Amino acid sequence: MAGGIGSRFWPMSTPECPKQFIDVLGCGRTLLQLTVDRFKRICPLENIWVVTSEAYADIVSEQLPEVPVANILKEPCRRNTAPCIAYVSWRIKKQNPKANVVVTPSDHIVMNVAEFERVILSGLNFTRETDSILTLGMKPNRPETGYGYIQADLGCATARNKEIFRVDSFREKPDLATATRYIRKNNYFWNAGIFLWNVSTIVNAFRVYQPGIAEIFERLMPVLAKEEEQEAVNREFPKCENISVDYGIMEKVEEIFVLPANFGWSDLGTWGALHERTPHDAYGNACIGKNISVYETRNCMIHTTQERKVVVQGLDGFIVAEKNDTLLICKLSEEQRIKQFSE
Amino acid sequence: MAGGIGSRFWPMSTPECPKQFIDVLGCGRTLLQLTVDRFKRICPLENIWVVTSEAYADIVSEQLPEVPVANILKEPCRRNTAPCIAYVSWRIKKQNPKANVVVTPSDHIVMNVAEFERVILSGLNFTRETDSILTLGMKPNRPETGYGYIQADLGCATARNKEIFRVDSFREKPDLATATRYIRKNNYFWNAGIFLWNVSTIVNAFRVYQPGIAEIFERLMPVLAKEEEQEAVNREFPKCENISVDYGIMEKVEEIFVLPANFGWSDLGTWGALHERTPHDAYGNACIGKNISVYETRNCMIHTTQERKVVVQGLDGFIVAEKNDTLLICKLSEEQRIKQFSE
Numbered sequence: 001m002a003g004g005i006g007s008r009f010w011p012m013s014t015p016e017c018p019k020q021f022i023d024v025l026g027c028g029r030t031l032l033q034l035t036v037d038r039f040k041r042i043c044p045l046e047n048i049w050v051v052t053s054e055a056y057a058d059i060v061s062e063q064l065p066e067v068p069v070a071n072i073l074k075e076p077c078r079r080n081t082a083p084c085i086a087y088v089s090w091r092i093k094k095q096n097p098k099a100n101v102v103v104t105p106s107d108h109i110v111m112n113v114a115e116f117e118r119v120i121l122s123g124l125n126f127t128r129e130t131d132s133i134l135t136l137g138m139k140p141n142r143p144e145t146g147y148g149y150i151q152a153d154l155g156c157a158t159a160r161n162k163e164i165f166r167v168d169s170f171r172e173k174p175d176l177a178t179a180t181r182y183i184r185k186n187n188y189f190w191n192a193g194i195f196l197w198n199v200s201t202i203v204n205a206f207r208v209y210q211p212g213i214a215e216i217f218e219r220l221m222p223v224l225a226k227e228e229e230q231e232a233v234n235r236e237f238p239k240c241e242n243i244s245v246d247y248g249i250m251e252k253v254e255e256i257f258v259l260p261a262n263f264g265w266s267d268l269g270t271w272g273a274l275h276e277r278t279p280h281d282a283y284g285n286a287c288i289g290k291n292i293s294v295y296e297t298r299n300c301m302i303h304t305t306q307e308r309k310v311v312v313q314g315l316d317g318f319i320v321a322e323k324n325d326t327l328l329i330c331k332l333s334e335e336q337r338i339k340q341f342s343e
Numbered sequence: 344m345a346g347g348i349g350s351r352f353w354p355m356s357t358p359e360c361p362k363q364f365i366d367v368l369g370c371g372r373t374l375l376q377l378t379v380d381r382f383k384r385i386c387p388l389e390n391i392w393v394v395t396s397e398a399y400a401d402i403v404s405e406q407l408p409e410v411p412v413a414n415i416l417k418e419p420c421r422r423n424t425a426p427c428i429a430y431v432s433w434r435i436k437k438q439n440p441k442a443n444v445v446v447t448p449s450d451h452i453v454m455n456v457a458e459f460e461r462v463i464l465s466g467l468n469f470t471r472e473t474d475s476i477l478t479l480g481m482k483p484n485r486p487e488t489g490y491g492y493i494q495a496d497l498g499c500a501t502a503r504n505k506e507i508f509r510v511d512s513f514r515e516k517p518d519l520a521t522a523t524r525y526i527r528k529n530n531y532f533w534n535a536g537i538f539l540w541n542v543s544t545i546v547n548a549f550r551v552y553q554p555g556i557a558e559i560f561e562r563l564m565p566v567l568a569k570e571e572e573q574e575a576v577n578r579e580f581p582k583c584e585n586i587s588v589d590y591g592i593m594e595k596v597e598e599i600f601v602l603p604a605n606f607g608w609s610d611l612g613t614w615g616a617l618h619e620r621t622p623h624d625a626y627g628n629a630c631i632g633k634n635i636s637v638y639e640t641r642n643c644m645i646h647t648t649q650e651r652k653v654v655v656q657g658l659d660g661f662i663v664a665e666k667n668d669t670l671l672i673c674k675l676s677e678e679q680r681i682k683q684f685s686e
Contacts, residue, residue, distance in 0.1 A: 011652075293684065306668070309354075311684040313673040318657070320672060325649070327665060329672065330656040341636070341654045 001084055002032055002052040002060060002106040003075055008270055008335070010342040011326035012303055020107035021059045023305065024268060025278060026288035031268070033063055035106045038113055042102075042120055049092065050106070051075060051084045070225075076234040081193070082206075082248040083213055083240035087233070089202050090217040094224050099199040100128050103245075108192065109277060111264025119261045123196040126161045126257070133205065134164065134196040135250065137189025137258040138265045143179035146269055148172055148191040148246060151182075152258045167256045170246060189260055191246065192267065196259075202249075209252045213240050271319045271335050275301035301332060344427055344536075345375055345395040345403060345449040346418055351613055351678070353685035354669035355646055363450035364402050366648065367611060368621060369631035374611070376406055378449045381456055385445075385463055392435065393449070394418060394427045413568075419577040424536070425549075425591040426556055426583035430576070432545050433560040437567050442542040443471050446588075451535065452620060454607025462604045466539040469504045469600070476548065477507065477539040478593065480532025480601040481608045486522035489612055491515055491534040491589060494525075495601045510599045513589060532603055534589065535610065539602075545592075552595045556583050614662045614678050618644035644675060 006019030013019040020032045029037065036048060045066050052060050054074045061069055073088055085103055092099045102120060110116045123134050137150045149171040158164045170191065174182065182188035195202075206214040216236050223232045241248070250256060266277045278286040285294050289304035295313040302320045304310055312320060319335060321328045328341065349362030356362035363375045372380065379391055388409045395403050397417045404412050416431055428446055435442045445463060453459045466477050480493045492514040501507045513534065517525065525531035538545075549557040559579050566575045584591070593599060609620045621629040628637055632647035638656040645663045647653055655663060662678060664671045671684065 295680075295684070304670075309669040311354075311669075311671045311673065313677055313680070313684065314661070315672060320670075322670060326652040326654075327647075327663075327670065328654045329658060329663065330654065334656055337638075337656070341638070341656065 001081060001103065002050050002056065003078060003084060004105075004107055005078075006107065007339050007342070009268075009274075010338050011323045011328050012305065012321050014323070017059065018056075018107075019268070020105075021056065021063060024274060024288075024303075025109065026290075026303075030063055031109065032060065032106045034109065035104060036064055036067065038110060038116055039102070039120075041117060042124075046071070049073065049088050051088050053078065074230060074233070075237060077238050079237065079240045079242045081245040082210060082243045083237060085195075085202065085245050086206050086210070086213045086217050086240070087237065089199055089206070090221060091224050093199045093203055094221060097200060100124050101197055101199050101202070103193075103195040103197075105193050105267070108265060108267045111277070113263075115261070115263040119259060119263060120196070122161060122163060123259050126158070126164055126259075127196045127198055127201070129160060131198060131201045131204075133201060133250070133253055133256045135167070135256065135258050136192050136194040136196075137260045138192050139260060139262040140183045140188065140190050143176055143183050144190065145173055145176055145179050147267070149174065149179075149182050150189045150191050150258050152187045152189060152260065154187045158257065161259075164257050164259045167258050170251045189258060190265075192265055193246075195245070195250075205249050205253055210241070210243070210248050213243075213248075216240055271301050271303075271321070271338075272332055274303070275299075275319075275332065299332070344424060344446065345393050345399065346421060346427060347448075347450055348421075349450060350682050350685070352611075352617075353681050354666045354671050355648060355664050357666070360402065361399075361450070362611070363448075364399065364406060367617060367631075367646075368452065369646075373406055374452065375403065375449045377452065378447060379407055379410065381453060381459055382445070382463075384460060385467075389414070392416065392431050394431050396421065417573060417576070418580060420581050422580065422583045422585045424588040425553060425586045426580060428538075428545065428588050429549050429553070429556045429560050429583070430580065432542055432549070433564060434567050436542045436546055437564065440543060443467050444540055444542050444545070446536075446538040446540075448536050448610070451608060451610045454620070456606075458604070458606040462602060462606060463539070465504060465506065466602050469501070469507055469602075470539045470541055470544070472503060474541060474544045474547075476544060476593070476596055476599045478510070478599065478601050479535050479537040479539075480603045481535050482603060482605045483526045483531065483533050486519060486526050487533065488516055488519055488522050490610070492517065492522075492525050493532045493534050493601050495530045495532060495603065497530045501600065504602075507600050507602045510601050513594045532601060533608075535608055536589075538588070538593075548592050548596055553584070553586070553591050556586075556591075559583055614644050614646075614664070614681075615675055617646070618642075618662075618675065642675070 002020050005015050006013035009019045021030050023030050048067050049071045050060050051073045057074050060072050151168040152165045153168045156166045223229050266273050268274050275286045280286050284299040287302045290307050291309045293311050297312050297315045299317045300315050304322045317332050319330050345363050348358050349356035352362045364373050366373050391410050392414045393403050394416045400417050403415050494511040495508040496511045499509045566572050609616050611617050618629045623629050627642040630645045633650050634652045635645050636654045640655050640658045642660045643658050647665045660675050662673050
């Protein structure tokens with residue numbers, strides 16, 4: 001899934017080139033490329049599908065020259081994750097009705113790629129043999145109010161896989177008191193938006209819980225993978241309800257499973273999250289950029305995507321972010337106002 | 344005089360394009376252009392001479408297309424103000440031995456241009472009729488330790504011009520206690536480096552007080568304004584002593600005069616001086632640039648030379664300066680370290 005607009009990472013992320021297409025970590029690879037890299041030992045490249053907005057299709061094929069152009073699906077408009085997943089699921093089903101699928105956002109980071117690989121392969125082994133929907137649950141380390149939580153029944157591991165458990169409930173983004181209560185227990189996990197299933201399982205779930213969306217793609221089925229596909233999708237896709245897969249499917253399905261995992265995940269939803277996840281100097285500064293000098297500066301997140309010389313003196317707890325013709329200097333504690341600033 | 348390198352205004356001012364060639368005030372004219380503008384009603388443009396470094400000659404002729412190219416004199420190396428003034432004085436003397444001359448830096452600002460014009464014309468009236476050296480004395484408003492001072496004998500106005508006084512002494516940059524003592528009296532003035540004289544007066548002063556420099560230009564006299572000029576200057580100019588006109592001439596001359604003046608002068612020697620001299624918002628921010636937004640920000644000097652979007656939140660007392668590929672964020676109180684930062 002590569003259709004997001006990343007408004008919270010302005011000015012690094014802009015509607016013209018959002019976060020997933022940016023080398024956020026300054027490592028030479030964009031978040032999208034890093035996401036694909038994580039799957040290179042899990043499946044062949046021709047089995048990687050990218051769903052994105054029409055406007056980003058060229059960026060995707062530029063950044064992923066090894067992924068077949070036909071595997072880049074173009075949404076004519078933004079309709080949240082349920083229609084996005086429906087589209088690619090019907091498309092894959094047409095090609096291989098027994099496909100075993102991992103769905104993932106393309107703008108998250110994973111620090112421990114080996115563990116990620118192990119977890120995904122363990123999960124795919126499970127979904128290959130069952131008709132179950134599997135989610136990954138991230139071990140929380142703080143009472144984050146920006147994520148949804150998955151409540152697991154840890155007393156009830158599945159017979160097939162001892163690290164997979166039945167889900168008791170999905171919980172929407174909690175308030176701080178509730179989040180604090182969750183993380184005191186050990187059976188609440190962050191919902192990372194990574195799902196594993198057999199393609200027939202999710203298609204059936206759409207038929208049951210999102211019949212409106214299912215109907216649209218059943219109607220599109222004959223033209224998928226044909227020349228008329230894009231035109232028909234452009235006409236029909238906008239009719240889909242704007243709804244997330246969590247709300248539209250996950251929270252409604254009777255039996256659903258979770259694989260608790262700990263591979264250094266972050267959705268990098270905020271500058272603060274990036275600050276936390278990237279290497280710091282001794283004074284808590286995370287500097288991403290080739291020519292950044294700091295003096296008497298602490299706890300700052302400094303990000304410049306070009307080969308720019310930056311000198312920062314005397315700041316504490318600030319974001320300094322620069323891209324093209326835009327510069328943001330803002331307290332980390334005020335970053336929820338970035339959307340306002342960008343306007 | 345347009346040969347300075349403006350190292351204290353980094354990154355706006357760089358050795359490739361120092362301060363005098365920059366639109367420091369964001370008004371659409373560079374400091375050099377503003378300096379020439381101030382003289383447009385005082386003398387014809389063909390009487391304006393610019394002495395600069397070889398490296399800057401193209402910038403000067405680009406910025407001053409109305410000044411004859413032959414009036415742009417090129418120093419092959421930096422030798423401080425005395426050789427610079429000697430060069431242009433001998434050159435002007437060759438053309439007009441009776442020329443009445445104003446010497447001025449090109450990287451200062453004057454807020455009250457009408458008063459500047461009045462003062463200069465008053466001074467020129469004086470030097471036209473006498474063989475005296477005249478300096479301008481700026482009324483000080485603070486115990487500045489970065490300027491030299493002129494001590495005037497206010498009891499002794501000249502017979503020809505009631506606002507011109509004999510100079511008692513030139514004082515080099517004082518310490519704070521001395522500067523404070525100076526400004527408690529009313530007869531100490533800042534030396535702005537603006538001088539008025541008849542060309543024969545200054546040439547004679549060089550002969551008496553800087554015979555080494557005078558000898559070099561006497562030797563050059565036959566080739567000045569000829570094709571061989573630049574080649575000869577390139578060979579001889581480097582032999583000049585590296586010395587300021589203040590130290591080499593002013594402080595040695597027996598009889599010298601000062602015209603106290605108050606036309607909103609600043610040498611813009613520091614970011615702080617620019618901050619003080621440019622319009623502020625209600626919170627003490629001076630923003631020079633077309634697209635700067637500030638939130639909860641006070642007492643900042645924000646300068647961007649391009650059409651760049653800048654958002655600043657939560658700063659107090661900082662310089663934010665951006666040019667080309669360089670960004671500086673630094674406390675105003677630490678700006679004396681800018682030279683270090685730029686290295």
